[in-house]
Amino acid sequence: MNEDLAFSDLLARGLSREFPNPDRVGCPDSAVLRGILFRTLRLAEVQQWLDHLGSCSPCYREFTELHKQAARSGGHSMP
16 A cells, blocks of 8 residues: 555544544435535535534545445546
8 A cells, every 4th residue: 555545544544543523423315425426516505514524533434435335336436
């Protein structure tokens, strides 16, 4: 694994575990996460959730799982 991939893996593991939010306080619903993933929301709608995604492990994990599902099904998501 090269250095960039190792860093990305470390960052992903940290984001998925280090910011617990068991009550999902302030979290967007799954439709918003899908809108971010598939870029169906306007930037103004997405911008308010970007910081949250980087500081909420449950949302990060859900977003990551949606991305994996989209990739497996051949859906279009992130470039």
